[in-house]
Amino acid sequence: MENSQQIIVMGSSAGGIESLITLIKGLPSRLDASIFIVQHLSPNYKSTIPEILQEYSPFPVRHPDDGDEIKSRTIYVAPPDHHLLIEKGHVLVKRGPKENRFRPSIDALFRSAAYSYRSRVVGIVLSGALDDGTSGLWSVKRLGGMTMVQLPADAAFDSMPLSALDQVEIDYCVPARDMGKLLATLRMPAKTAKAESSAIVERAGVETSIASDGDAFRKGIMDAGKLTPFTCPECHGVLVQIDEDGISRFRCHTGHGYTRAALLSEVVQRIEETYWISMRSLEEAAMLLEHTAGSLDVQGNGEAAKLFRREAVIATDESRELRETLLRRTRFTGENLFGYKKED
Template identity: 40%
Template structure:
């Protein structure tokens, strides 16, 4: 008979994550009194069986990729499938193709947030190596619900962005190397000091929205302030969510979610795409004018139009270069903030 699940461990990793997660799993004992859930950012084409074999090679715990509705069992490790969110409800796992968060599916934030809402203070979140900031919002939800937060020491991480983002926004319980995490988890669960805690309304609501995979604008607006900004993915109205720790996120009522820095990057991408389209259309018009029949337009007028369009094209190229330069400077500034 399966043992009732009491403790939940959620692990998130991105770039360099396969090696880091493999190392962590070797530190977990076979009698660990917890169910373990892992999100690694994998591409759609990732061969999950290969990843499973790599993770399970030296793990004392059995690892599997769950299906929608899979029951949660203690002493098991569950790996999120490629291109699907892994979410938790009490006692079972949901696998859904919901909207991407920060362009990731599976998303670390989605797993962490739904785990916090379902298991409150009995959740331990772990963030390992990775780029950008997926996992920060989810870790904040775990902290709000009384759970514990463990972050890989950034100097020990192959890519320190994700650990640094968590450290810059959340007061974590442990900042350690992977080698120490197994001892910490064994100690935590040997004491079995998990007490049920209340789940804040905002965590409940956002988790419910995530589980439903879509909602209405009035419901989403309960999480923050409606903005004049639109979702770069679908054009929906964005709600600004300001966390107590100072973090700002933007949620579209269709389900897309962006951190502030990621949304800025998306708008920059769209700006660049628009400029390229404008340049291409002007080049096409210029070529068309130069191939028009001579009796439709005289040579002098054709040359004048050609030069006018060429001036506009050069202006757009200059603007694009300035946008790219500004973006590079902002990226450097963001990295300095993360590292500080």
């Protein structure tokens, strides 16, 4: 792998396939770069993204294997349910803890590239919901790379580009169709634009290692930020808050990571799940009480049966109240609270 070669990392979510196709179509064959893509995927289905993109790409497109040597003019796509990470000269494909509720995580890819390749990295955020990619793009910028986002008006879902624009110093904001030509004209800086903070470099290395194989507590994640009263929705471990020039995010001692928006969205989802579980339990209790009352009637114990039926009515009423609460409840999300949503 030559020292002049660009490392281009791209992240997309909702609406991202269309953006990726448009970008890939515009890549010039002379571009001397290795390209890495995280598109949020369901972990339960085989990904056909390499086959889709190959129709439009001047370069080979594939899912890499763990440990593959990085080759120029090759596009690597994260496989389902695996983080795509970069280590000096090699691709890592790992099942470390989820970040922002996803595996693969855009932030994890961007952070690993910034840690290993500093000023040779170009980070690109495309169409998507919420804000995965913002923290990773911040790392790319702080460690000397270039940052690019899809013009929000050009994106099917503009939350990810808007979040990055709002919180990170962005070098280029252009439509996806213009990105390929622009990438071919970029001249990467010889050194970082800002003095590297040893703490930022060290944390990027630690978090890349956590995305690879977890073990966050032993690797010192509890020292990376300040303790909070919040717990991880995934494993219920304590969360530390990590601040990056106004960007606040969270990690637990097992390694799960969240932005504020992702954490809020996950907490809200768990609240709704708890409501449904409680409603089901009340319905089951009502059925069991009615069944017991019927058995008591058969045994000639009518007075006891009345007591059980009275309790069954109470459980049924409480279950209905919960159901009505769920059906009329307005769901709030990280997008509509943090503003990463297109205005009508």
